Amino acid sequence: MYTYRSAVISNGSFSEFTENALRGFKFLFFEVSMAGPSSMVGMQGFSGNTVMSQTCFPDFGEIEESTAGYSAFSTCSPNSIFSSSNPSGAVVPPFKHSRLRENIDVSEICSPYEMGICSGYYNSQKGRIMPDSKEQFENVGDSGIGDASQHTDTSMDVDKDDINQFMQNEALISVDSVERAKSQKGGQKTFHRLAQNREAARKSRLKKKAYVQQLESSQLKLNQMEQELKSMRQQGMLMYCGNTGDQCQKMAGTGASSFDAEYVRWLDAHRQKINNLQLAINANVGDNDLRTLVDGVIAHYDDMFRLKSMGAKHDVFHMLSGMWTTPAERCFMWLGGFRSSELLRILGDSLEPLTDQQVMSVCNLQQSSVQAEDALSQGMEALQQSLAESLSSASLGPSGSGNVGNYMSQMAIAMGKLGTLENFLHQADLLRQQTMRQMHRILTTRQAAQALLVINDYFSRLRALSSLWLLRSRNRTFA
Amino acid sequence: MARNSGGGGGVGGGGGGGAAAGAMGGGSSDPLERIERLASENAVVIFSISSCCMCHAIKRLFCGMGVNPTVYELDEEPRGGKDIEKALMRLLATPSPLPVVFIGGKLVGSMDRVMASHINGSLVPLLKEAASSEGRGCDDARQHQYLASD
Numbered sequence: 183m184y185t186y187r188s189a190v191i192s193n194g195s196f197s198e199f200t201e202n203a204l205r206g207f208k209f210l211f212f213e214v215s216m217a218g219p220s221s222m223v224g225m226q227g228f229s230g231n232t233v234m235s236q237t238c239f240p241d242f243g244e245i246e247e248s249t250a251g252y253s254a255f256s257t258c259s260p261n262s263i264f265s266s267s268n269p270s271g272a273v274v275p276p277f278k279h280s281r282l283r284e285n286i287d288v289s290e291i292c293s294p295y296e297m298g299i300c301s302g303y304y305n306s307q308k309g310r311i312m313p314d315s316k317e318q319f320e321n322v323g324d325s326g327i328g329d330a331s332q333h334t335d336t337s338m339d340v341d342k343d344d345i346n347q348f349m350q351n352e353a354l355i356s357v358d359s360v361e362r363a364k365s366q367k368g369g370q371k372t373f374h375r376l377a378q379n380r381e382a383a384r385k386s387r388l389k390k391k392a393y394v395q396q397l398e399s400s401q402l403k404l405n406q407m408e409q410e411l412k413s414m415r416q417q418g419m420l421m422y423c424g425n426t427g428d429q430c431q432k433m434a435g436t437g438a439s440s441f442d443a444e445y446v447r448w449l450d451a452h453r454q455k456i457n458n459l460q461l462a463i464n465a466n467v468g469d470n471d472l473r474t475l476v477d478g479v480i481a482h483y484d485d486m487f488r489l490k491s492m493g494a495k496h497d498v499f500h501m502l503s504g505m506w507t508t509p510a511e512r513c514f515m516w517l518g519g520f521r522s523s524e525l526l527r528i529l530g531d532s533l534e535p536l537t538d539q540q541v542m543s544v545c546n547l548q549q550s551s552v553q554a555e556d557a558l559s560q561g562m563e564a565l566q567q568s569l570a571e572s573l574s575s576a577s578l579g580p581s582g583s584g585n586v587g588n589y590m591s592q593m594a595i596a597m598g599k600l601g602t603l604e605n606f607l608h609q610a611d612l613l614r615q616q617t618m619r620q621m622h623r624i625l626t627t628r629q630a631a632q633a634l635l636v637i638n639d640y641f642s643r644l645r646a647l648s649s650l651w652l653l654r655s656r657n658r659t660f661a
Numbered sequence: 662m663a664r665n666s667g668g669g670g671g672v673g674g675g676g677g678g679g680a681a682a683g684a685m686g687g688g689s690s691d692p693l694e695r696i697e698r699l700a701s702e703n704a705v706v707i708f709s710i711s712s713c714c715m716c717h718a719i720k721r722l723f724c725g726m727g728v729n730p731t732v733y734e735l736d737e738e739p740r741g742g743k744d745i746e747k748a749l750m751r752l753l754a755t756p757s758p759l760p761v762v763f764i765g766g767k768l769v770g771s772m773d774r775v776m777a778s779h780i781n782g783s784l785v786p787l788l789k790e791a792a793s794s795e796g797r798g799c800d801d802a803r804q805h806q807y808l809a810s811d
Contacts (some may be wrong), residue, residue, distance in 0.1 A: 307699075344756070550779045553725045561718025568714065602714055605772075609715075612773050616780040 263344045317460070438500040441493035445506050448486050455479050456638045459631055480622055487615050490518070491608060498604045508648035517558060517610035522551040522617035525637060529621075532636045533629055539645050543624045551617050558613070562606055565599060573595040692741065692748035700763035704791040705730035708749060708761045711737055716760040719772055722779070728788060734758070765791030 459475050493500045504512040514524065526548045536544065572592050622630055668790045673716040705723060709716035710760045723730045735742040749758040751773065762769045764787050769775055 546779065546782055546785075550782070550784075553722060554776050554779060556725055557718045557722035560721040561714045564717040565714040568712065599714070605715055606718075609718075609772055609776065612781065613776055616777050620780050620782070 216504075287384065289490075355448060438493070438497045441489065441496065441500070442506045444489050444493075448482075448489065452486075452638075455482055456635065460635060463628075463631055463635070466491065469627050472631055476622070476627055476630045480618065481616055484615065489612050490611055492537075494518070494604050494607045498607055501607055502603065508645045509651060510644045510648040514644075516555065517562065518607045519614055520641075521555060521613060522614050523548060523555055525614075525617065526551065526621075529633055529636055529642050533625065533633060536629075540624055544621075547620050547624065552615065554613050558606060558609055563608070565602060569596055569599050572599065690741070692744040693752070695741065695744060695768075696748060696752075698724045699733065700768070701766035703731040704765060704794075705788065706763040708745065708759060708763075709734055710759050713759060715772055719760045720774060721760065722775070726785075730762075754759075764788060765794060 255464060400510060455475070459472075462472055462475055490501060493506075500506070501518045504515040504518065507515065511520075514520065526544065533544070572595050621633060625633060696708075707716070707719065707723070707730045709720070709732050715786070720730070720732060726777055736745050738745070746759065749761050750756060752758070752768070753761065755771075758771060761771060762775050769778065769784075773797075775784065780789070
């Protein structure tokens with residue numbers, strides 16, 4: 183009686199195989215049934231008492247049907263496996279029917295690795311799967327050899343001892359098989375393959391070691407950083423990080439989103455007012471009515487500036503970023519909004535006819551708005567420069583130099599500087615508001631109405647351009 | 662007292678002529694009186710802080726118009742700078758009054774007021790008037806050139 187010592191059930195590696203072995207006998211056999219014809223002989227036998235038992239071949243019914251000659255399977259009794267209909271007495275593995283008709287080249291069935299293990303058992307020259315001489319089994323725990331009756335152990339429990347024994351056996355077998363491989367004609371190839379596998383295993387072990395080392399060093403670094411963070415927080419430096427930071431973020435988030443919502447609402451109302459103005463102009467309404475409408479639009483602009491100043495209090499960076507406007511508008515953005523001087527340029531000739539006085543006033547307005555814008559821009563530049571200086575190594579020294587007091591004071595200075603951003607934004611909005619009011623003063627009612635329409639047209643076109651651009655980008659992505 | 666101008670030569674000499682040094686020192690120690698005195702000494706007077714960026718912006722505004730204001734950096738003033746700042750705080754009823762601009766001895770205000778008056782066209786006449794009245798009391802004729810803002 184032979185106990186099948188052949189290893190691998192699937193095309194997996196030896197280590198996988200042993201893992202599976204440890205998971206249990208049943209699992210192994212399940213793997214066998216799942217494996218296709220290219221897989222190996224799957225009879226996994228543990229040295230000792232357990233061999234195939236009835237419950238081990240759940241899926242072999244298939245084979246049972248296709249391999250009519252192997253009625254042995256239908257009964258699933260251990261004995262029957264061995265007493266196959268093959269007259270030569272060779273043990274036939276549970277291959278699919280078609281395969282069994284041919285003279286199977288074992289290398290077709292096994293992976294090279296498996297070949298190594300199995301070569302001890304198969305006479306590859308003959309192309310038939312035959313067990314080798316009995317002597318192979320001498321090195322193995324020979325309790326496996328014996329009467330079939332000894333193997334009728336229906337217990338599915340694999341003792342730990344069995345497993346250990348089994349693994350020892352396998353180790354021995356692999357050694358044995360190497361020797362066998364060497365000594366045989368086709369041995370060179372298999373030996374080479376074995377060597378390759380060993381090499382691969384070694385490399386993967388090295389890789390794993392390197393990875394583990396990397397993990398450990400990263401963990402060390404992380405611990406260090408946590409310590410630093412803790413100490414800095416204790417010193418009160420990180421006021422905007424950690425838990426409080428999250429809250430601040432949330433608040434900022436709601437502030438920004440509430441402004442965005444309000445702005446959208448404002449835009450809708452603005453469009454409506456402009457529509458009414460257009461209708462009034464087309465209908466040639468009287469100056470008084472027109473004035474009411476114009477004043478209404480201007481006052482509505484004041485609402486927007488009020489909204490913006492509230493938004494800046496919540497989140498000045500959101501206002502400065504211009505994320506509440508469309509992309510094209512953002513392109514022209516200056517300090518959180520449009521340029522007054524640009525506005526006047528937009529109006530350009532559309533205000534004709536203007537009196538000389540008006541022309542001069544508009545000219546002066548253009549000039550003073552440019553001067554004011556330049557002054558604020560230069561102020562912003564100075565702010566950026568001084569912020570950069572506060573944070574640079576020139577004032578703080580290199581990181582980790584340990585001068586905590588200096589660090590804290592410089593951070594406090596930088597914080598103060600950031601605080602002036604809101605003031606700049608406020609001044610810029612004031613400039614815009616003042617420019618609009620001045621225009622209102624210079625122009626007649628009708629001219630002012632016309633001017634408002636022209637301004638609205640311009641910004642609507644900018645917004646439309648943004649939409650077109652976004653569509654184009656989207657189409658490109660899906661093209 | 663360190664007395665700087667926006668971009669070069671000073672706007673006229675002080676009342677009583679002579680060197681700028683010691684112009685702020687001496688005299689009454691009441692900050693408000695000092696402020697008044699200093700403001701009336703020159704056509705355009707700016708009280709500022711050297712590290713403040715808004716102060717920098719206002720200085721650039723005047724220089725861009727061709728005006729050379731007299732600037733007092735309160736953080737660089739060894740004596741009484743703090744007092745003046747506090748007095749200005751009370752005067753303008755705000756915790757951060759600077760920069761503050763006086764034209765022709767009269768208080769104009771902080772950045773927002775200066776800009777608003779510039780936009781609505783009232784700043785330039787004010788400057789011209791201050792320059793001319795200054796010029797009447799001063800030997801230095803250069804200031805007329807500096808105050809060309811048309």
